[in-house]
Amino acid sequence: MDSEAVVTVRLVRSFEHRNFKPVVFHGVNLDQTVQDFMRVVREDISTRAGLPPPFRTFPYDTMKIIHQAHGAKTNELVMSVDEDDKLILQDGQTLRSAGVANETEVAFFRKEDYGLYKANPRTSW
Template identity: 65%
Template sequence: MSAGAGSHSGDMSAEVTITVRLVRSFEYRNFKPVVFQHVPPELRVGDFIQRVLTDIETRPGLPPPFRKHQYDAMKIIHQAHGAKTNDLVMSLDDQDKPLLKESETLREAGITNETELAFFRKADYEAFKANPQMAW
């Protein structure tokens, strides 16, 4: 079988690798990174979210609490060759980076190869922003 998933007219170089941090808890710094390869940048953010949700239901090695969490928002947390945040989960200093819009393509949202995204529940993020306390 030589035809791989998503191979069309040799433009595999156009596809990107994205790391998605599944954030279950901001205050407990509870997250798991999951890597998605061969993602077409023309995919809409909403479709990528569905792909991630479908994938994590059956991904081996992912604990059930991460599979069942109610994720509903994505945000860029790091891009290749950029400065990394010192925060373990997600920086609150990057308010200039909006949540991703589901109607945009990944490319329009600024996602390039080796971008890291946080995937979380928006209500949890808003609560943490309002009171950014770390719990141990």
């Protein structure tokens, strides 16, 4: 089984304003924990060239699977609000046990913002 994967992380700053940036990570170890991967992503984006400063310093704290290779894509513009129990990555899980595989796309966001958006899923332009 392959332990390294390409994972796209969608940095979500605002659900309401659809403010997000996808960042691709190569050579992701699927056997690392969710917390370790979040730390790697935070460290990488804090210095990544071409990423606007607000995305680098945002307090991301939660990851959720948006799309897996060869699966159906959601029609939601930022992220689906369905199946949180299955798709939100839990602390202590490895990426593999959480369902992350090669070419998976995950959203990285602030749980509090997501809760507010889920309670009132509007978007503004």
